Amino acid sequence: MEENQGVKLLGFWVSPYVLRVKWALKLKGIEYEYIEEDVFNKSPLLLKLNPVKGQVPVLVHDGKPIPESIVILEYIDEVWKHSPLLPQDPYERANSRFWAKFAAEKLQAYAWEALCSRGEDHERAIKASMEALEKMEKELNGKKFFGGDKIGFVDLVAGFISYQLPVYEEIVSMKILDSSKFPAITNWINNFLNHPLIKEELPPKHKMLAYFSNRRNVILVQNSSNK
């Protein structure tokens, strides 16, 4: 059936989780219909396609919805086998999955905490972010990308470091991405942001500054009233 064919992506313009999927689709040359969602005012469509969590991204392929950005990346890689995101060798695949999980669960969480906290919590989060970055610096180990010569799974998941972390730094006047401490990561950021397919698909910086400043303020107020 015509309407069930093809690929749709439900997203939110500033979500790093959505961006990973957009980049993956672009790298594989997959055409898709993008549907912008207001995550603060969720549509019936979003709630129907992701009833458990009601979150973006949701990929819809031939009418079937797939939520969770990393689950979506694995799905895309399995269905469209050209330009693979994950390596072929099982040990290398395990290594990629490990570092993707680390970037998504640890570094991303610490960076968010650093943005949305004050005082001791804030200092602790900065320290944790830098310790996490140190580990990723070691893993990069002179490679152009985490995926080697080409952008791969880990690069897409860790991509938020390149464009989102500098925005956080600017908002709270903090320094996490110290180029003297993290020369490999600094190099990687340049290579990543200059990749023709990546740089076409980044949220506008001024909009991100406004959005994340606002989020920080809202969360700080919420947290102080919860105490």
Next chain:
Amino acid sequence: MAASDVKLLGARPSPFVNRVQVALNLKSIDYEFIPQNLAEKSELLLKSNPVHKKVPVLIHGDQPISESLVIVHYVDEVWSGPPSLLPADPYDRATARFWAAYIDEKWSPLVRNLINATDEQSKAAAAEKVFEGLKLLEDAFVNSSKGKGFFGGEKLGFLDVVLGCYLGWVRAGEIITGLKILDETKTAALVGWAERFTSNKAVDGVIPEPEELVSFMKMQARAAAAADASSK
């Protein structure tokens, strides 16, 4: 493959370690289980998982792999003969991975909150959340099993291993809270599944008895209280 080729650094009470044990058993892989003292981490553990310093770690040849779900995927890919742990169809695989993420990130913290609840009111609130989650998992089971006995269909698969290895802690939680968490009046399909999972040959002897886990929890609580007192 020689037994010494595959080693598993683990600790009996860990459901994450249990997952790897069940996966290896399902694939009939001989392995050496090297129990770890998590209070005093071994050189081998620190060398094999320098990033997290946690169990489980699978060491295959001389290559270490960490994170239980990463390990289970690795086992399925290296020993790719039957039985397959992950479903064959990409959409079914995505569904299984989605529920695995839900179980680990959303549902199991709810169980932990329930077990740790100190007063009746917070216990009741925590229990309600656990049951809501179980209802979702009941539906997921019905959809995934397609009338057969396991999430994986006729045989145990990925999602069975992911959820099943929490059953020891669920039973321990029932002892501690005095509540029925897996209740046949609420989630009958999951109750049946839990029975089949626990009595499966690949699970035999892996998951500690609930009483053992209750003792383990009490011991940990005492150790934490002692550490707290001595650091003040």
